[in-house]
Amino acid sequence: MKAVQIVKPNELKIIDMPKPAIDQENNVLVKIKASGICGSDVGIYHGTNAAATYPRVIGHEIVGEIVEVGPNVKNKKLGDRVIIDQVTACGECYACKKHRPNVCHNLKVRGVHIDGGYREFMAVPEDDCYLLPDFLEYKDAVMIEPTTIAVQACSRAQLESEDDVMIIGAGALGSSLLRIVRLFNPHKIIMADIDQVKLEEALKNGATDIINSREEDIVNRAKEITGGYGPTVTIDAACVKGSLLNACKAAGNATRVITMGFSIAPDEINQFVITSKELDIRGSRLQNRKFAEVIKLVNEHKVNLNGAVSHTFNFMDAQKAFDFVDSHDPSIRKISLLFD
Numbered sequence: 001m002k003a004v005q006i007v008k009p010n011e012l013k014i015i016d017m018p019k020p021a022i023d024q025e026n027n028v029l030v031k032i033k034a035s036g037i038c039g040s041d042v043g044i045y046h047g048t049n050a051a052a053t054y055p056r057v058i059g060h061e062i063v064g065e066i067v068e069v070g071p072n073v074k075n076k077k078l079g080d081r082v083i084i085d086q087v088t089a090c091g092e093c094y095a096c097k098k099h100r101p102n103v104c105h106n107l108k109v110r111g112v113h114i115d116g117g118y119r120e121f122m123a124v125p126e127d128d129c130y131l132l133p134d135f136l137e138y139k140d141a142v143m144i145e146p147t148t149i150a151v152q153a154c155s156r157a158q159l160e161s162e163d164d165v166m167i168i169g170a171g172a173l174g175s176s177l178l179r180i181v182r183l184f185n186p187h188k189i190i191m192a193d194i195d196q197v198k199l200e201e202a203l204k205n206g207a208t209d210i211i212n213s214r215e216e217d218i219v220n221r222a223k224e225i226t227g228g229y230g231p232t233v234t235i236d237a238a239c240v241k242g243s244l245l246n247a248c249k250a251a252g253n254a255t256r257v258i259t260m261g262f263s264i265a266p267d268e269i270n271q272f273v274i275t276s277k278e279l280d281i282r283g284s285r286l287q288n289r290k291f292a293e294v295i296k297l298v299n300e301h302k303v304n305l306n307g308a309v310s311h312t313f314n315f316m317d318a319q320k321a322f323d324f325v326d327s328h329d330p331s332i333r334k335i336s337l338l339f340d
Contacts, residue, residue: 001121002014002056002119002120002315003017003115004119004337005057006054009046012318012319013121014316015057015162017057019121020122022068022123027126028070028076028126029069029121029127030084030117030119030121031065031067032120032122033063033118033138033340034063034139034338035061035063035116035117035142035315035336035337036061036145036309036337037322037335038060038169039173041059041111043262044056044058044112048263048265049112051113052113052242052330057109057115057118058118059119060109060111060112060116060294061117061146062083062116064082064339066079067121075124076126076129081131081132082132083142083295084122084129086116086126086286087104087109087243087287088107088108088114089104089107090105092103093106093305103286118315118318130295131239132197133295137306137326138157139309139312139336140303140306140307142336143308144291144298146173146176147176147179147180147293147298148290148291149173149178149260150181151254151287151290151293151294152285152287152290154181155236156258157180157233157256157284158256159186160184160294161185162232163186163187163192163232164186164225164233165181165186165188166231166234166250167181167191167192167235168236168238168243169193169239169240170198171198172333173237174193174215174237174238174306175205176253178191178205178302179205182189186233189206190208190210190222190226191203191207192238193210194212198239199212217245217286218246219249220245229253230250233340234251234256234257235257235260236258236260237260239259239263240261241267242267243250243269244257245269245270247259247290248277248279248281251277251279254277254278254279255279255280256280258282259282260285272340289335308334309334309336311333313338315338321335321337
């Protein structure tokens, strides 16, 4: 079968690899139908994702159809349309025993530490497969996974209706966060970004206020919007140089700051901005068994993922897709690689 492999940073190849066979553990075979391109995939391609190992078949937003099942399969059947959980965990370490397998000490993420979804078939445990909503096309169904990331971040933030929330970054991650944050009906949802077009879209999609951080001081403006106090939850979905410091400076006293970035580049931060306000700085990584929750939200039409993908490419044209991502074309929202 064919697969897309990052051989080393900035080297992408279409390779042949053996078609997987099911066994006692990986007891369903999934024919991949679509797999999304995430910012972390781009980071692996460019060598800026500190978690990745090479060579690697990337892709962790993985949807497809079950085409073979083992004799021990109980809850899945041939023809089921599914999304595959990207997290594999040991179940024995401190994090797992604290019900946080997404940060398992022995964590293996599909598409990062082990081969992922940019290939024609995958053999996985049936419990790692979740049924897709019937009305959702495969190309859009890849958005379920980034939505689980947003649900996880809101869970880490302990989001409440009394909060004033600021999301820094209105790209794909920020947009997914906005879909979930608005379900909590907070007082304010502030979106900050350098792209005015994305900010205007955010207003249409539920943001109450926007900050163009290219033209406005994000810290001062956030405080103005929140009556001088500062946001009570600030989520750094930009994950660029200076964004975490801005998040901490803007945040009000006794509030939560959620960081989601994976960069290892040095950046400025200081203890005073954290200690003086007694901020809770919380990392949010991947998702902690959130697929069922997100699929329920989609089935109940509380979250609409239709049309969330702006561009599609055949997976054999993955190089063209990544080159297009690197063009920073303003029309890009989300890209799906299709396998049919």
